[in-house]
Amino acid sequence: MTTSHDLDEITLSIWEQVQHSADLCVKCNICTSFCPVANVTDMFPGPKFVGPQAQRFRNPHEISVDDSLDYCSGCGVCSMVCPHGVKVMEMNAKARYKLYKTKKWIPLRNRILGRSELLGWLGSPFAPIANVTLKLKPLRILIEGIMGVHRDAPMPAFSWETFRGWYQTVHKKSPQRVISDKKVVFYHACSVNYYEAFIGKAAIAVLEHNGYEVIVPKDQVCCGLPMLSNAEFDAARQNARTNINSLVRYARAGHKIVGTSSSCTLSLKSDYRHILDMDDADARLVSQQTYDICEFLLELAQAGELKTDFQPINASIPYHSPCQLRAHNMGLPAIELMELIPGIQIKHIQADCCGIAGTYGYKKEKHDISMAVGKSLFEQVKATESDVAICDSETCRWQIEHATGTKMIHPVQLLAQAYGLT
Amino acid sequence: MSLYDTVVIGAGLAGLTTACHLQNKGQRVMLIGHGVGALVLGSGCIDVLGYQPVESVEPVRAWPDKLSSFMADHPQHPYSLLGETKINEALHAFQGLTETEYQQNGSENWLVPSAVGAIHPTCLAPPSIAKGHLGDTASMLIVGFEELRDFYPALISQNISAQNLGIETESLTLNLPEPGASKLNITPIELATLFEQADFRQQLVSVIKARCQDYDRIGFPAVLGLGRHAKVVVDLEKQLGRPVFEVGTLPPSVPGRRLFEALKHTFVQAKGRMNIGTKVVAGEVKDGRVTQVQIETTNRLKPIIAENYVLATGGILGGGIQTDDQGRVWEPVFNLPIDHNSNRQTWFTPKFLSPVGQPVSSYGVVVNDRLNPIEDTRPIADNLYIVGSLLAHADWTQGRTGYGVALTTAKHVADLLG
Ligand SMILES: Cc1cc2nc3c(=O)[nH]c(=O)nc-3n(C[C@H](O)[C@H](O)[C@H](O)COP(=O)(O)OP(=O)(O)OC[C@H]3O[C@@H](n4cnc5c(N)ncnc54)[C@H](O)[C@@H]3O)c2cc1C
Numbered sequence A: 001m002t003t004s005h006d007l008d009e010i011t012l013s014i015w016e017q018v019q020h021s022a023d024l025c026v027k028c029n030i031c032t033s034f035c036p037v038a039n040v041t042d043m044f045p046g047p048k049f050v051g052p053q054a055q056r057f058r059n060p061h062e063i064s065v066d067d068s069l070d071y072c073s074g075c076g077v078c079s080m081v082c083p084h085g086v087k088v089m090e091m092n093a094k095a096r097y098k099l100y101k102t103k104k105w106i107p108l109r110n111r112i113l114g115r116s117e118l119l120g121w122l123g124s125p126f127a128p129i130a131n132v133t134l135k136l137k138p139l140r141i142l143i144e145g146i147m148g149v150h151r152d153a154p155m156p157a158f159s160w161e162t163f164r165g166w167y168q169t170v171h172k173k174s175p176q177r178v179i180s181d182k183k184v185v186f187y188h189a190c191s192v193n194y195y196e197a198f199i200g201k202a203a204i205a206v207l208e209h210n211g212y213e214v215i216v217p218k219d220q221v222c223c224g225l226p227m228l229s230n231a232e233f234d235a236a237r238q239n240a241r242t243n244i245n246s247l248v249r250y251a252r253a254g255h256k257i258v259g260t261s262s263s264c265t266l267s268l269k270s271d272y273r274h275i276l277d278m279d280d281a282d283a284r285l286v287s288q289q290t291y292d293i294c295e296f297l298l299e300l301a302q303a304g305e306l307k308t309d310f311q312p313i314n315a316s317i318p319y320h321s322p323c324q325l326r327a328h329n330m331g332l333p334a335i336e337l338m339e340l341i342p343g344i345q346i347k348h349i350q351a352d353c354c355g356i357a358g359t360y361g362y363k364k365e366k367h368d369i370s371m372a373v374g375k376s377l378f379e380q381v382k383a384t385e386s387d388v389a390i391c392d393s394e395t396c397r398w399q400i401e402h403a404t405g406t407k408m409i410h411p412v413q414l415l416a417q418a419y420g421l422t
Numbered sequence B: 001m002s003l004y005d006t007v008v009i010g011a012g013l014a015g016l017t018t019a020c021h022l023q024n025k026g027q028r029v030m031l032i033g034h035g036v037g038a039l040v041l042g043s044g045c046i047d048v049l050g051y052q053p054v055e056s057v058e059p060v061r062a063w064p065d066k067l068s069s070f071m072a073d074h075p076q077h078p079y080s081l082l083g084e085t086k087i088n089e090a091l092h093a094f095q096g097l098t099e100t101e102y103q104q105n106g107s108e109n110w111l112v113p114s115a116v117g118a119i120h121p122t123c124l125a126p127p128s129i130a131k132g133h134l135g136d137t138a139s140m141l142i143v144g145f146e147e148l149r150d151f152y153p154a155l156i157s158q159n160i161s162a163q164n165l166g167i168e169t170e171s172l173t174l175n176l177p178e179p180g181a182s183k184l185n186i187t188p189i190e191l192a193t194l195f196e197q198a199d200f201r202q203q204l205v206s207v208i209k210a211r212c213q214d215y216d217r218i219g220f221p222a223v224l225g226l227g228r229h230a231k232v233v234v235d236l237e238k239q240l241g242r243p244v245f246e247v248g249t250l251p252p253s254v255p256g257r258r259l260f261e262a263l264k265h266t267f268v269q270a271k272g273r274m275n276i277g278t279k280v281v282a283g284e285v286k287d288g289r290v291t292q293v294q295i296e297t298t299n300r301l302k303p304i305i306a307e308n309y310v311l312a313t314g315g316i317l318g319g320g321i322q323t324d325d326q327g328r329v330w331e332p333v334f335n336l337p338i339d340h341n342s343n344r345q346t347w348f349t350p351k352f353l354s355p356v357g358q359p360v361s362s363y364g365v366v367v368n369d370r371l372n373p374i375e376d377t378r379p380i381a382d383n384l385y386i387v388g389s390l391l392a393h394a395d396w397t398q399g400r401t402g403y404g405v406a407l408t409t410a411k412h413v414a415d416l417l418g
């Protein structure tokens, strides 16, 4: 019989060898039947073909020929539904790197989309001007023509003030700031820093309300996922190393690292190790200490340590669980957490992917696919006739808001509201 | 604070059904599945007893009449443990779980054509499949598409004819009309979404309408829509002026997917918690009770705690039982004892599709009448329940009892816990 002693010794098994997991494939095609992209376009033959099947022909010393691979959005649905533990999405990400390596060039457009931080850094100081100009149709048509960024793809608005700027100059000096032995590290990622500082502020308010001192390391950078999914592994690794070096100090001290962006926390948890092959002790420690913010708060609730002084919110609100969140394989903590608020009805939308998949839906040739993938989700959100809907991941929020006109919020904003913190 | 009353491990039919029943009874249920299970591979029909004696080639028609002799031949089978009443209650309860009107053919099996035109005896079928019943002599035209590989209308119709059932059968293979005409190759799910488009159906009808006048009913591959399936069928029948039915394809199966989505919908609507993609890697038993299980998230093991635990991880095919080349056989989550022969030579018979099954397929967890796993005769944990094909002596290939076992054992646990 298994005992608790044995439990500690069990190691995470499935990840050990992404490529070798191709051998576990029984060709049942379950993944293909669930792949949101393969079901809406002929450009992509589906995960079984480009994943485990093509893997057998990927001689390390030969060029990669399967261009259709580029149409994989990286949503990870295939890896989730495969009953045999084949890591299809991860295999695809690695193969894409090889594909671009053999091509020896990556389009400028992809390089720019891969640098969300640079974009944010350039945009923020000019937020009012940048926000207006990026709404101008003629300019967007021009950008599409020159760079291949689709004219209708959702563009978030830049914040005037960066989140980090606010934290350093305002919050750190505020007498209300919580100082405590209970500390937690906040990994804010680009979206909070440059576009949605209000989500970072809500997260800090909720964590502080629960008695945590929140540390925001100064030397954190973009997680690197946009580069990774645009096959720029070297650049992504540089960012990964910077983050690991920054965060490992806190991890060593036993602090947990939380984030509000589900794809960025997934990078810290998994992609660095399993796609970028940076599986050293520091990377592992950072990975093990990283939490999605709702995951962290739900564990507090489970331990009886979460404050439950919620004011009722009498509303029925649709919620979409983004693919990048489901890929954490931890369940859907946001729903369980939000349902602790009295009066709330969370309507869980049944859809696998909104289509945007990070930077995928921004690309001219993929925008229509991305909108087709998200169609059922958009219809369901519209049918609820709610003014507001909830989703954990930023690019998904932007895509859904853009497609449906519904105001999108992060679960932590709802919690902050219920706590009376906003 | 324990967030759940029951944790169900495994998202095949047994796990999903148990989870739906319990959640509907007001429990807080967490369903964990490592991938989606055999449901999306199977026909979407509920087999209860298809052959008895199991080696017989004659399909069972009135299955309740044959049940007692099946139980007598298989005293350790889950049916024998739980009895006929429970089977009937389980079928009835299942019919109320989703909006799909699963139909029963009185006390007889439906005899529906399989993907190769063989007879598939099954107890409950969705209306679209039941209309292909081979016990009815109405003539049929089987329609297929060149681009849908592995579905051969001519083979199906010839095999049906060869069985002298008195059914006039013909086949018709087409190229996909617009808007699918550019495709060289199409998967069942992709074709199902095409069928949901009104213009595709219109084009199709314009091609086949004149050619189907001599037939009483028209059989299509089982791809007649996914979420809008009912509408698709009604519309085709209206346009063609005759009943339309579905014939199973090779996996993955669209009717299986519909059933999966319908059960998932029921569970989620009732506020059940679900985590698909995650493996349960260990369970802890202390003093005759399960105290927790551990799931493998992307970066660490996470404990999940509940009052009760239902193990629905399937047999060897589902991953619930592991074997190796040394002849070892084990249950990986709780390390439950599996009665087995360690000589691999004895695991198989020379015939792959043997009607008496492969001996290894009968390996499983031995339970008492509460479906608690036992060692000798004592329960190992009295808050742990085993359902579905993980049970010992529940080889679904023997007599075709697959989903019948899944539903009956799920209902039993729901009755005990709910
Ligand atoms: C190809 C095929 C077609 C079939 N067609 C039919 C049919 O048409 N009609 C019929 O009546 N019967 C059919 N059967 C038989 C039927 O599928 C089985 O009897 C039935 O599926 C058993 O259901 P189950 O829920 O017990 O197991 P499964 O469907 O095998 O499900 C097991 C589940 O447990 C999960 N799991 C396993 N280990 C773990 C773990 N450690 N942690 C978390 N999850 C885990 C699996 O991923 C899966 O979700 C078919 C079987 C096959 C293989």
Ligand code: SF4
Binding pocket: A024, A025, A026, A027, A028, A029, A030, A031, A032, A047, A048, A051, A052, A081, A082, A083, A084, A085, A086, A088
């Ligand atoms: S990768 Fe998994 S789901 Fe896809 S065909 Fe292979 S075994 Fe099936």
Ligand code: SF4
Binding pocket: A034, A035, A036, A037, A038, A046, A047, A071, A072, A073, A074, A075, A076, A077, A078, A079, A088, A089, A092
């Ligand atoms: S990651 Fe998503 S788009 Fe890519 S193959 Fe898998 S399911 Fe399809």
